[in-house]
Amino acid sequence: MHLDVVRHFFPVDYIKKYIDYLTFHKFNTFHWHLTDDQGWRIEVLSYPKLNTIGSWRDSTLIGHFKDTPARYEKKRYGGYYTRTEVKEILQYAAVRGITVIPEVDIPGHSRATITAYPEFSTDPSNKWGVAYTWGMYNRQNNVLAPTPETFTFLRTIFHEIADLFPSEYIHIGGDECSKMWWKQSATTQAFVKEKGLKDEVALQSYFIEQVAGYLKEKNKKVIGWHEIMEGKIDTSSILMNWADDKKAIEAVGRGFSVIMTPGKPFYFDHYQSKDPSKDSLAIHGYNPLEAVYKYELVPSAISSKGLGHKILGGQANVWTEYMEYATKVDYMVLPRMTAVSETLWTAPDRKDYGDFLRRLKAFVIPRYEQWGSSYYKGE
Ligand code: ACM
Secondary structure, eight states: OEEEOSSSOOOHHHHHHHHHHHHHTTOOEEEEEOEETTEEOBOOSSOTHHHHTTTEESOEEESOTTOSSOEEEOSOEEOOBOHHHHHHHHHHHHTTTOEEEEEEEESSSOHHHHHHOGGGSSOTTSOOOOOOSSOOTTTSOOOOOOOHHHHHHHHHHHHHHHHHOOOSEEEEEOOSOOSHHHHHOHHHHHHHHHTTOOSHHHHHHHHHHHHHHHHHTTTOEEEEEGGGGSSOOOTTSEEEEOSOHHHHHHHHHTTOOEEEOOHHHHBTTSBSSSSGGGSOOOSSOBOOHHHHHHOOSSOHHHHTTTOGGGEEEEOOBOOOTTOOSHHHHHHHHTTHHHHHHHHHHSOGGGOOHHHHHHHIIIIIHHHHHHHTOOOOOOO
16 A cells, blocks of 8 residues: 655654554555655655755645636645654554555656755756645656756665665656656756767656666665656566556566556545545546456456566555545545455455455444544445
């Protein structure tokens, strides 16, 4: 299970409660999405402005991103987990058999970083500002510029992260990096030329390979969103596929190992009711419990070639743009999280949705109630 703590920030006690959910459901990995356009959520020693500036935004969108006019709560919002808190959470997870994999998303999704350190952006004279609205992709500049200072920054930051987290893998994001800002930047274009890179896609790969190299110095390997295979990168990095089966088939065909986290049905920021007016506000889409339960992890085009082992597992993602409070996270993940667990742990021919619903009601919903957790009670 994944949790975005950037768009909204949750207290340490809730992170522990969330880890308890993972333990109960026999998940083994917690993917902690710690940085994005809307803030840095982890204490950093080497670049302190990531916290004094990058962890805070001036206001936050309220209502839906598509509402016109858009409305904002004009209040400073943010925070970050201290290193002491991170260590406490790592310890809490470790004794429960959960590996915590941190994500620091680069080279896009970096608006908070370039607000703290404009010199790492393609336009250092700009004042930027930590993002206070959602869906930044392509509309506003949020990319790192390829300069010696940026690469020093990345090496230092990822070494710091690698020293703090015991996981074998570190997630480096790599998703939704718009190339237009690099195209517009004369210094970036000069860099592309100097390094003999074919284009901006090759530059994206260059970033990924640099960071993979820095992490290798610390004996760590890389997980990235599937976009990192756009260019030519070596297949020791694991891809996290948030698209459909076609991308997974392509990735496995190219020799990558893949974790499946498909938008449909494993994005838990989507609606649970077919009728959004009967549900709490969500980003869009419809991922009902039944679709989650019936998801088949390994595409037949992969298993028929004897390559099923290249699909390492599955994960549901919890992007929190529309989850202001922990109770809303609970409502969005329960009971879908229970369905993910059963679907990933059960051989396809043994899955039985009717029986799952019966057991959910008899044994699991009482647990949610005992935990004092809210949950979706619809169909
Ligand atoms: C993603 O949803 N951009 C990974």
